[in-house]
Amino acid sequence: MKTLIIYGSQYGSTKRYAERLAEMTGIEAIDYRNAKNISEYERIIYLGALYAGGVTGLKKTVSKISPNQELVIITVGLADPTDSDNIKSIRNSIKTQIPSEFYDESKIFHLRGAIDYTQLGLKHKVMMSLLHSKVSKMPESELNAEAKAMLETYGKQVDFVDFTALEQITSKL
Ligand SMILES: Cc1cc2nc3c(=O)[nH]c(=O)nc-3n(C[C@H](O)[C@H](O)[C@H](O)COP(=O)(O)O)c2cc1C
Numbered sequence: 197m198k199t200l201i202i203y204g205s206q207y208g209s210t211k212r213y214a215e216r217l218a219e220m221t222g223i224e225a226i227d228y229r230n231a232k233n234i235s236e237y238e239r240i241i242y243l244g245a246l247y248a249g250g251v252t253g254l255k256k257t258v259s260k261i262s263p264n265q266e267l268v269i270i271t272v273g274l275a276d277p278t279d280s281d282n283i284k285s286i287r288n289s290i291k292t293q294i295p296s297e298f299y300d301e302s303k304i305f306h307l308r309g310a311i312d313y314t315q316l317g318l319k320h321k322v323m324m325s326l327l328h329s330k331v332s333k334m335p336e337s338e339l340n341a342e343a344k345a346m347l348e349t350y351g352k353q354v355d356f357v358d359f360t361a362l363e364q365i366t367s368k369l
Pocket of ligand 1 (some may be wrong): 201204205206208209211245246247249250272273274275308309310311316318321323325327342362
């Protein structure tokens with residue numbers, strides 16, 4: 197099947213996954229900002245970093261494809277990608293970002309990324325600081341996976357990128 201890997205990454209962890217997937221499969225990987233004529237591909241594997249629930253570049257990429265092209269979505273975020281509430285919340289958010297004809301037919305997977313606070317741009321630093329002051333006042337029983345991940349990693353440099361998780365995905369494609 198003629199396939200293209202497209203990724204949306206701001207700080208590089210999603211790009212690392214996309215490039216490793218490209219190496220493993222022999223499929224070309226490109227940045228979503230360079231995705232022009234993608235209608236010739238039968239399948240698009242989209243890897244996108246999560247920012248406040250949004251999947252970087254997904255909406256823009258889906259606007260360039262048609263429902264007869266297969267779409268695989270792989271999200272990369274800091275919150276535990278095996279936590280069922282987190283998966284539900286990511287998927288509900290994806291539903292609001294792309295038309296239902298794509299959502300209903302897509303295979304969706306979730307991976308864990310990385311963050312380095314010394315590298316964050318000002319806008320992201322401010323967003324994280326506001327979120328941190330809100331979340332740090334919440335009782336532990338009310339914390340979801342996203343809130344827990346942010347508290348555990350706040351201000352740090354952490355890397356949860358795990359290429360072995362890609363093997364599980366390729367076996368299901
Ligand atoms: C402002 C901001 C918002 C974020 N929002 C989420 C989120 O909603 N869910 C999540 O799991 N991770 C979230 N993250 C963590 C990123 O998804 C994670 O760092 C990811 O690996 C970044 O990918 P990239 O390096 O390809 O840009 C957020 C990070 C920042 C800085």
